[in-house]
Every structure is written in structure tokens, then in C-alpha cells.
Amino acid sequence: MILPIVKYGHPVLRQKGAKIESLTPEIKKLIADMFETMEDRHGVGLAAQQVGHAIQLTVIDVRAVTDRPSWLEINGRPVDVAENMPLVLINPEVTAVGEPVKGGEGCLSFPEIFAEISRPESVDVRALDAKGRPIEFRCGGLLARAVQHETDHLHGLLFIDRMDKKTKAELQPELDYLQAETKAELKKK
Secondary structure: OOOOOOOOOOHHHHOOOEOOOOOOHHHHHHHHHHHHHHHHOOOOEEEHHHHOOOEOEEEEOOOOOOOOOEEEEEOOEEEOOHHHOOEEEEEEEEEEOOOEEEEEEEEOOEEEEEEEEEEEOEEEEEEEOOOOOEEEEEEEEHHHHHHHHHHHHHOOOOHHHHOOHHHHHHHHHHHHHHHHHHHHHHHHO
16 A cells, blocks of 8 residues: 655654564554555655654665665675665664765655765664564665665654755755645644
């Protein structure tokens, strides 16, 4: 089922997600719905907060993006990124490994807003997968950017929090408009 995406200005986007203690049928359904929603919106990642759930869950799939390469290592060995997609990360822990690099980012909760964001080029990730099994990997490129972007969501951080001051100031009118629009919709409900 395609879920509505929460837009900037909705309080759930600023909530730190609760750890997932067990893989309930509701969580499994939410994972499936999040993948369907992400694919419908042509996204590469989606965090639970973006569909109204303040829990530590994100889904990622970078296969559709061919102009921004990704790499992935499991147990210190390079593996095919496509063969390991899509990814479900439950309760992820992310550790920066590489130097910060700038790269373009957008967000499904910020329609039509894009900016260059500086993030570490590669990261180490520990999480549980869709079956509740522990997974560990190192990744870089777009996959590392997506992992960091989505993990930020799980902690109530947004990509606008990572923008440099000049970029954020330039986008402020659009951000204010989106936030006001979202708050007006919430008042109607």
C-alpha cells in the first residue's frame, strides 16, 4: 500500500525513533508499504518518520541511479551493490570512515528542494535486516549518502540541518512556505 509522505513542518520528522524490539507482523507490513511508497515516488531511501512512524527503520534501494556510483564491502570484500539491494536497516548504527565530500541531495519530505550537502564519503553500518538478523557492511558513494540521510531521519535530523548557512538562507522562502503549508494541513485535521 502506498503511504502518504509526511512533509517538512510535521512534528514526527523531528522525533527520534524508538528502537524496534521485535519484528511484528505490523513492522513487516510497514516495511513492504515503505518499499512500495519509495518506488512510487522514485526515491532511493525512506525512513519510518517520513510515513508517520517514529521508529528506527529505513529502507534503501540505489539500483535505479546509474549516474552516481555506489560501492559496498561485506567482511572487507567488495560485493555487487545491486545484488544486495534493496536494504532494510533496523536500529542502524553508522560510523563515518571517509572524508567529507559534497553531493546533491533531495528528500521526499521536501518536494522540489535540492542542495549540496557535505557528508563522509564512506561509512560503516551495523543494523538488523528485514528478518531481524545482524548485518554489517562498509559502503561509499550514493549508498553511503543515502544511509546517512535516512539514519539522520531516524534521529530527528533533516538534510536542511546539514546545509551550509548560505544555501539554507537561499532556500529559506521555500522552506517557510512548505512548513506553513504543512502546518495549515495539520490544523484542518
